[in-house]
Amino acid sequence: MKARSGLPLAGRLLSRVLPPHCRLCGEAVRLELSLCTDCQRDLPWTRHACRRCGRPLPGLRAGPCGHCQQDPPAFTATTAALSYRPPADYLIQRLKFSGELALAPLLAALLGEILGTREPPLPEQLIPVPLHRSRLRERGFNQAMEIARALGRRLDLPVDRRLCRRIRQTGNQSLLPAGSRRRNVRNAFALNGTPRARHVAIIDDVMTSGHTVNELARVLKQAGVESIEVWVIARAGH
DSSP states (O other), X not given: OBOTTSSBHHHXXXXXXXXXXXXXXXXXXXXXXXXXXXXXXXXXXOOSBOTTTOOBOSTTOOSOOHHHHHSOOSSSEEEEEEESSTTHHXXXXXXXXXXXXXXXXXXXXXXXXXXXXXXXXXXXXXEEOOOOHHHHHHHSSOHHHHHHHHHHHHHTOOBOSSSEEEOSOOOOGGGSOHHHHHHHHTTOEEESSOOOOSEEEEEEEEESSSXXXXXXXXXXXXXXXXXXXXXXXXXXXX
């Protein structure tokens, strides 16, 4: 027998005895898979960063960073909710490597907190960074897709999961030296058709060097997309 909420009856009864707890500290909270006020406040929120690539900037410095001035990426702006350090890395790794898919709405909500303060217009579509089919079979899901779905519901934006595909298996970017990352993802993506939207946001869990999203943005730009943003849960690297 199922409860109207979709939870098994036993689970519904148990939730009444044991209320939801903060995913980080265990304190009682109002909603399932949420954070208490203190833990949410203490997350490594992005404070000062390059508007184009999300790279951390010292102090209140404005404008593009030196990297973007010398080698501008194919995308026009980056929004990263958090820095990729504890405890943000724990939440992302539990989703990505432990298959805790219910964390995707929590992470999307954190990113939504930042996006809710921006001025319009929003992108017309969200495009998750695709996994190669062999990696998708191995993992069973695409964490970028799960985040995009939750974010799309929150912002009332469509998600296009079929437009882009990864045509070449690539090594783990985080395990490669900086000089090899651009070559690793070169020509890794292709499109299944012509993009209809002119303003899109690429969605991923973590942005490190930015080469993966830049390669996907390059392919989209060549196909006629005029404005490409990158939205990620966390920004790693310096």
